[in-house]
Amino acid sequence: MNFKLKVWRQPRAAAAGKFVDYQAREIPAESSFLEMLDIVNEGLNDRNEDPIAFDSDCREGICGMCSLVIDGIPHGPGKAKTTCQLYMRQFQDGDTIWIEPFRAAAFPVIKDLAVDRSRLDRIIEVGGYISTRTGSAPEANSIPISKQIADLAMEAAACIGCGACVAACPNSSAMLFVAAKVSHLGLLHQGQPERSSRAIKMVRTMDSLGFGNCTNHYECEAVCPVEISATFISRLNRDYGAASITDALTVG
Amino acid sequence: MDTTLNSKVPSGPLESKWRKHRNESKLVSPNNKRKFDILVVGSGLAGASAAASLAELGYNVKCFCFQDSPRRAHSIAAQGGINAAKNYQNDGDSVFRLFYDTIKGGDFRSREANVYRLAEVSVEIIDQCVAQGVPFAREYGGLLANRSFGGAQVSRTFYARGQTGQQLLLGAYQALARQIALGAVQMFPRTELLDIVVVQGHAKGIIVRDLISGEISAHAGDTVVLATGGYGNVFYLSTNARGCNVSATYRAYKRGAFFANPCYTQIHPTCIPVAGSYQSKLTLMSESLRNDGRVWVPKQKGDKRSPDQIPENDRDYYLERKYPSYGNLAPRDIASRSAKEVCDEGRGVGPAGLGVYLDFSDAIKRLGQETISERYGNLFDMYHNITGENAYQVPMRIYPAVHYTMGGLWVDYNLMSNLPGLHVLGEANFSDHGANRLGASALMQGLADGYFVIPYTIGNYLATQMNKKVSLDRPEFAAAQKEVQKRIERLLSIKGKRTVSSFHRELGLLVWEKCGMARSEASLKEALQKIPVLREEFWQNVNILGEGAEFNQALEHAGRVADFLEFAELMCEDALERNESCGGHFRTEHQTEEGEALRNDNEFCHVAAWQYNGPDSKPTRNVEPLEFEEVKLAQRSYK
Numbered sequence: 001m002n003f004k005l006k007v008w009r010q011p012r013a014a015a016a017g018k019f020v021d022y023q024a025r026e027i028p029a030e031s032s033f034l035e036m037l038d039i040v041n042e043g044l045n046d047r048n049e050d051p052i053a054f055d056s057d058c059r060e061g062i063c064g065m066c067s068l069v070i071d072g073i074p075h076g077p078g079k080a081k082t083t084c085q086l087y088m089r090q091f092q093d094g095d096t097i098w099i100e101p102f103r104a105a106a107f108p109v110i111k112d113l114a115v116d117r118s119r120l121d122r123i124i125e126v127g128g129y130i131s132t133r134t135g136s137a138p139e140a141n142s143i144p145i146s147k148q149i150a151d152l153a154m155e156a157a158a159c160i161g162c163g164a165c166v167a168a169c170p171n172s173s174a175m176l177f178v179a180a181k182v183s184h185l186g187l188l189h190q191g192q193p194e195r196s197s198r199a200i201k202m203v204r205t206m207d208s209l210g211f212g213n214c215t216n217h218y219e220c221e222a223v224c225p226v227e228i229s230a231t232f233i234s235r236l237n238r239d240y241g242a243a244s245i246t247d248a249l250t251v252g
Numbered sequence: 253m254d255t256t257l258n259s260k261v262p263s264g265p266l267e268s269k270w271r272k273h274r275n276e277s278k279l280v281s282p283n284n285k286r287k288f289d290i291l292v293v294g295s296g297l298a299g300a301s302a303a304a305s306l307a308e309l310g311y312n313v314k315c316f317c318f319q320d321s322p323r324r325a326h327s328i329a330a331q332g333g334i335n336a337a338k339n340y341q342n343d344g345d346s347v348f349r350l351f352y353d354t355i356k357g358g359d360f361r362s363r364e365a366n367v368y369r370l371a372e373v374s375v376e377i378i379d380q381c382v383a384q385g386v387p388f389a390r391e392y393g394g395l396l397a398n399r400s401f402g403g404a405q406v407s408r409t410f411y412a413r414g415q416t417g418q419q420l421l422l423g424a425y426q427a428l429a430r431q432i433a434l435g436a437v438q439m440f441p442r443t444e445l446l447d448i449v450v451v452q453g454h455a456k457g458i459i460v461r462d463l464i465s466g467e468i469s470a471h472a473g474d475t476v477v478l479a480t481g482g483y484g485n486v487f488y489l490s491t492n493a494r495g496c497n498v499s500a501t502y503r504a505y506k507r508g509a510f511f512a513n514p515c516y517t518q519i520h521p522t523c524i525p526v527a528g529s530y531q532s533k534l535t536l537m538s539e540s541l542r543n544d545g546r547v548w549v550p551k552q553k554g555d556k557r558s559p560d561q562i563p564e565n566d567r568d569y570y571l572e573r574k575y576p577s578y579g580n581l582a583p584r585d586i587a588s589r590s591a592k593e594v595c596d597e598g599r600g601v602g603p604a605g606l607g608v609y610l611d612f613s614d615a616i617k618r619l620g621q622e623t624i625s626e627r628y629g630n631l632f633d634m635y636h637n638i639t640g641e642n643a644y645q646v647p648m649r650i651y652p653a654v655h656y657t658m659g660g661l662w663v664d665y666n667l668m669s670n671l672p673g674l675h676v677l678g679e680a681n682f683s684d685h686g687a688n689r690l691g692a693s694a695l696m697q698g699l700a701d702g703y704f705v706i707p708y709t710i711g712n713y714l715a716t717q718m719n720k721k722v723s724l725d726r727p728e729f730a731a732a733q734k735e736v737q738k739r740i741e742r743l744l745s746i747k748g749k750r751t752v753s754s755f756h757r758e759l760g761l762l763v764w765e766k767c768g769m770a771r772s773e774a775s776l777k778e779a780l781q782k783i784p785v786l787r788e789e790f791w792q793n794v795n796i797l798g799e800g801a802e803f804n805q806a807l808e809h810a811g812r813v814a815d816f817l818e819f820a821e822l823m824c825e826d827a828l829e830r831n832e833s834c835g836g837h838f839r840t841e842h843q844t845e846e847g848e849a850l851r852n853d854n855e856f857c858h859v860a861a862w863q864y865n866g867p868d869s870k871p872t873r874n875v876e877p878l879e880f881e882e883v884k885l886a887q888r889s890y891k
Contacts, residue, residue, distance in 0.1 A: 012802070012803070028527075028528050028530055030527045030528055031528065031530050031531070034532065035530050035532050038530070038532055039530055042751050042753060042754070045751045049797075050797055051805070051806060053803060055320065056494060057319060057326070057493040057494055058324075058326060058493040058494075059493065059532060059533045060491075060536070060634070062328055062329050062415065062417075062418055063319070063324040063326070063328050063329065063493060064321075064323070064324055065319060065324050081637060085634075085638075087638065087640075110464055110803055111802075117320060117321070118320065118321065120321070121321050121322075121323070121439075124425075124426060124429045125432050125433040128426055129384070129426035129427060129430045130383065130384055130385045131430060132380075132383040132384055133308050134304070134305040134308060134380060134427070134707065135376075135707075137376075137379040137380045137382065137383035138383065139379055140378045140379045140381075140382040141338075141396055143382075144390075144395055145394050146390075146392075146394050147390045147392050150387055150389070150394075153385075153387040154387040154419075157385075157387050157412075157419060157422065158415060158418075161323055184385065184387065185385050190382070190384075191385055
């Protein structure tokens with residue numbers, strides 16, 4: 001298969017970027033999108049042209065490292081997959097494909113298609129955990145948790161932290177990311193003591209780091225590779241609302 | 253440096269060694285803990301759990317990873333589960349049984365006391381993870397669920413859908429994040445280790461490269477903890493993430509740490525077969541699939557009928573036939589080799605004939621598609637996405653692929669290398685899995701080392717290091733930094749004709765064919781002849797563009813491939829010298845009449861720990877005899 005690529009090239013964060021045209025020739029239909037880029041990069045390298053920088057690691061859809069916007073969609077066309085799980089057989093021979101980095105003020109470009117998503121780590125650091133020291137845990141079966149609750153918590157916990165939700169949101173909001181973690185931990189018995197403070201700290205930190213707010217576009221849910229449901233945002237709003245009132249009353 | 257291998261295994265009965273050792277280990281008082289700086293390299297299960305736990309104790313920790321976030325380390329990709337001897341199923345499990353299964357699974361080539369300790373602390377891991385909020389699967393009554401997993405006759409595997417590794421890593425990552433926020437851990441993402449700094453015979457620092465700016469810097473510490481994973485990517489195609497590499501452990505080897513059993517590599521039986529030469533990785537399908545899927549190939553050579561046209565009588569369910577009591581759950585090495593055998597006989601399926609069927613039709617008939625989907629839905633989806641085939645309707649095609657490496661840096665019972673001050677955890681060390689790792693044991697070992705072993709044992713070293721802090725002014729740091737810089741400049745100056753990847757692919761194919769699922773004296777000698785030639789060509793003909801002082805992914809890859817090109821030779825050398833078959837190391841000269849691995853306990857019941865002697869000399873093969881006090885060495889039988 002042959003493709004025309006329009007790829008965002010940007011030498012460094014501070015430099016201006018632009019789209020550059022490339023030809024991807026003789027690409028096997030069974031290859032993945034990133035393998036197609038590997039082939040293009042080998043060709044560039046052989047012609048002494050700077051290869052296209054892009055992030056990937058596990059290439060099996062779980063690490064959350066790959067992060068391309070393909071034809072305007074974070075992780076490209078198709079439901080519930082990361083960029084690395086996109087296969088060329090899903091395109092038509094001769095297609096023109098636009099390839100950009102995840103775009104958000106909170107995700108500065110490092111080079112070409114690689115972006116800095118470390119602010120997502122900053123959000124987790126302020127409260128995305130249950131404060132338990134190694135060695136202090138009670139016997140695992142001492143607290144039964146209903147299968148229904150455990151399954152729901154697992155659905156939220158499945159977030160791979162890729163940031164596609166931010167890239168897809170017109171406001172560059174990280175609400176789905178925050179909601180997933182707040183819901184995962186807030187649903188479980190073990191997460192109750194810090195449930196309110198966690199919601200407040202994570203939302204306020206998200207705001208302070210340059211992520212926008214949620215205005216219910218549901219673009220996040222549409223691109224999420226692990227199908228985190230936007231209903232978790234309602235759960236977050238409820239936790240955050242209740243916690244803010246308690247917080248205000250306590251402070252007042 | 254001391255070249256005798258003292259395992260420091262405590263005396264006394266097996267079941268009380270760890271307790272005794274903990275009681276006798278040196279303590280570092282709280283006001284002294286904050287005086288010690290610990291450098292943790294790697295942020296997977298072992299690294300993140302160690303960094304978080306050590307910081308909780310009051311040590312100053314710096315943690316380094318090459319990924320953009322510690323949450324992305326490759327532990328995340330483990331699907332199946334984590335073993336623990338909780339005996340929640342009342343099916344007769346115990347610490348001893350988990351220990352015995354692990355040591356037998358490893359074909360009696362691991363250190364008894366380490367394995368027993370692993371089984372012992374496994375129960376604490378589950379408690380710890382549940383307290384962190386890891387959403388393990390549960391039964392309707394609210395208690396934790398278990399399943400049985402490759403090579404075990406009891407249900408002791410805890411799991412979180414098909415994402416157990418991810419959920420355990422997020423637990424450890426979150427514990428680490430908490431310590432980062434508290435200022436107890438300083439985190440360095442997108443930072444790669446390029447050398448270990450040895451001062452007066454002790455590992456006291458590291459040289460790293462900031463992968464964004466390209467800046468090279470030195471960090472000094474009182475001890476270095478390597479948790480940098482395995483070397484499976486020496487084969488180019490493996491189930492490992494693209495970034496996984498041997499560089500940290502190989503650099504440590506070149507600085508004096510012994511590399512143990514590098515020939516022990518594990519080939520996982522249930523991966524999606526290779527589709528073409530462009531392929532960048534192989535995708536694992538969790539072996540939990542073997543609980544309900546039946547493995548078969550056509551009885552007749554070259555039978556090209558579609559699977560639904562092949563009647564029962566013309567199918568060979570070869571694992572069930574050869575191993576009636578374990579059947580499709582036979583250990584990984586046996587399942588892998590059996591698949592290779594039937595493919596070598598010309599009975600393989602799929603376009604290239606390098607595949608076998610994993611068929612769920614009986615399980616779907618018995619349990620319904622809904623149950624199968626609940627158990628393995630994400631794996632079926634993944635398979636469909638990659639191959640375009642629906643495994644609810646046609647059998648999956650699977651083939652073995654490199655998955656895990658049991659070899660690693662030699663460590664004693666304290667998880668310290670022979671190079672004092674260098675601790676090694678998780679897949680990066682050699683200690684617990686012998687010649688073959690059982691399913692659901694990698695997660696267990698990573699977390700055991702990080703949460704429950706190193707926090708106790710590191711004191712034994714640090715207590716001897718009071719007032720021995722080294723500063724970055726020492727000449728060893730400047731010298732190591734200069735060497736690293738020179739190597740990068742040299743790589744960039746070659747400007748030859750071939751890409752880094754082309755060398756990596758060629759090396760990978762070579763070692764896969766000559767030192768893969770089956771090895772022989774002839775194949776290994778051939779590899780040992782070809783690897784240096786390829787390495788030579790690499791250093792003369794590789795073409796790396798760009799600069800060192802910038803984000804340069806080809807340069808990152810080049811440094812790793814350069815190390816693989818040296819390491820591959822060590823791996824083949826070890827495979828050649830180990831003139832027996834055991835676990836994942838299958839020498840075709842040594843097999844039983846049924847084609848099983850034939851050990852030679854008289855000559856090879858030992859750990860081979862390789863010592864670097866400089867670029868122009870052969871490494872020395874040091875030996876740690878394996879002494880079994882509790883178990884009797886037996887021929888593994890899964891019939």
